[in-house]
Amino acid sequence: MQLLITSILAMAVVTTVTTAIPQFSALSGNRCTNCHIAPSGGGIRNDLGWYSWYDVGMIPRDSSFLSWMYELDKENTFFDGLLTLGMDARIQSTRSFSSADAKRSTFPMQASLYAAITPIKAVTIEGTFNLAALRTGPNSDQRIVYPGQRMGSLSAIIAPSLSLPQLRIGLFRPSIGMRYDDHTMGAFGYATSARRQTLLAPDWSEYGAEITYEGLRWLTLQSGVFGSEGLSQVRISDGGSQNVSAIAGNQPTVTARAVVWPRAFDDMLNMWFGASVLRNNVFTLSSAFVGIGLSDHLSLMVDHTAMQLTDVISTKQTTAELLYQASTWAFPFVRLERYWTDQSQAQGTVLTDAAVLGAQIFVAPYVELRPEYRILDTFREGYASRWNLQLHIYY
Numbered sequence: 156m157q158l159l160i161t162s163i164l165a166m167a168v169v170t171t172v173t174t175a176i177p178q179f180s181a182l183s184g185n186r187c188t189n190c191h192i193a194p195s196g197g198g199i200r201n202d203l204g205w206y207s208w209y210d211v212g213m214i215p216r217d218s219s220f221l222s223w224m225y226e227l228d229k230e231n232t233f234f235d236g237l238l239t240l241g242m243d244a245r246i247q248s249t250r251s252f253s254s255a256d257a258k259r260s261t262f263p264m265q266a267s268l269y270a271a272i273t274p275i276k277a278v279t280i281e282g283t284f285n286l287a288a289l290r291t292g293p294n295s296d297q298r299i300v301y302p303g304q305r306m307g308s309l310s311a312i313i314a315p316s317l318s319l320p321q322l323r324i325g326l327f328r329p330s331i332g333m334r335y336d337d338h339t340m341g342a343f344g345y346a347t348s349a350r351r352q353t354l355l356a357p358d359w360s361e362y363g364a365e366i367t368y369e370g371l372r373w374l375t376l377q378s379g380v381f382g383s384e385g386l387s388q389v390r391i392s393d394g395g396s397q398n399v400s401a402i403a404g405n406q407p408t409v410t411a412r413a414v415v416w417p418r419a420f421d422d423m424l425n426m427w428f429g430a431s432v433l434r435n436n437v438f439t440l441s442s443a444f445v446g447i448g449l450s451d452h453l454s455l456m457v458d459h460t461a462m463q464l465t466d467v468i469s470t471k472q473t474t475a476e477l478l479y480q481a482s483t484w485a486f487p488f489v490r491l492e493r494y495w496t497d498q499s500q501a502q503g504t505v506l507t508d509a510a511v512l513g514a515q516i517f518v519a520p521y522v523e524l525r526p527e528y529r530i531l532d533t534f535r536e537g538y539a540s541r542w543n544l545q546l547h548i549y550y
Contacts, residue, residue: 165499167177177333177427177456180490181448184425187334187373192239192271192281194323194367195412195425199241199269199281205231205550206207213484220379221519223367224383226494230426231550241269242550243347243351245338247364249543252351252531263341264338264545265357282309283481295412301356303385308360328360329410330367330377330432332442333458337525339543343440345389345470347392348495348534352400354462356442361385361408375414375429383408386480393467394501401438402462406433454478471495484517508532523547 174197182207187196190204190315210216216225232239247263251257262442263293263486266286284307288300310325328334335342344353363381368374386408389401393488414429425448433440448454455477462470472495478488513527525545530539 159312169250170291174502176336177446178454180427180517181446181454181456182446182451182529183481184416184422184450186369186414192279192368192398193314193327194321195328196294196334197328197336198283199239199271200269201239202230205241210520211483212517212522214519216520225520233369236273239271240550243267244548246546247543248401250541252539252541255539259528263290267358277314279314280310280314281312282494283307283358293318295402301353302390303359304356305358305360305385308358320368322364322366324364326360326362329363329379329381329408329433330365330412331410331433331440332460333429333444338394340490341472341474341492341494341509342442342460345472345496346533347394347496348505351507356479359385363408365410373416375412376418377412379410381410385434386401391464391468392498394498397500399464399467402435404436406436408433424448425450439463444501451480452481469497469515486515488513488515520547523549542547
């Protein structure tokens, strides 16, 4: 009966593509909470988010040599909805841009295990454990993690009804910008003459509380107050000899985010428009984003972020991506990125451009390959290019 109800809901409110990452959200008209438990997407998928992708793959689950793998795979909720499980594992093969002779390396980007418990309808306790953060360096016991990266997260989501605001408290990622699943994308990062740096690490989270209102289907409003332990680990250069913390002191971090989700032409044209801001003392991180999609055909996404650390650095970054749904399991895309960086102790504005040609190919249920060809154009003469490959296993 539960499977039947889920199937009916899936056919009624979603199209073929329903995963709520921004690109696919524009293809389907779904907002983040249609498919994820977290209000801003990412992390564990709810039963609809799981069901809508459980059979997507070039090789279907009922094929003669794969069917045995999925015999017990009926749903991602257990004990009459009390427990929900999930995971995301990503491995990347790449070569650094730092040297023409750089060797190819393969390493885990993410290995996150998810679980959520719903003891009563109005309360969900969800958590994440990042196995990739246990990775240590060669001949060393020191863990290899991005600045600000956590071992996991844990939060309680209190939602009395769909028409009322919900409260989330605990250790989790503040809701800012759009939640992208590709950690190599330029949003919330910057480039200098020497390197490209990500401000928000994979599995970044902070202790805090956040209120979300989604009582109207076309509107999301969020505001939160957080600590700054994670972001304080991020070191930023002024272009000279000084590296300072993005956030210093004990002043709380305040966030706000708003997104509208209009649809038009009998729900064939899907759109989202939004903006967000994160502020802590003299550090500000803001973003504006838009997505437009033709259901089950094309999506266009543009994201602009800006970072300001007074007397240290000022940056802007714009990403534009066009994605085409060639089939239910193949999504070629092209992405353009531009970075503007001004450092207080460096002369002039550093401009960096990047172009990415790639595809999301769902080989079998829960298995995605993401090949890409990345071109980077910096202040140096000429440009550099690299082939990369990501393997994504999810549930």
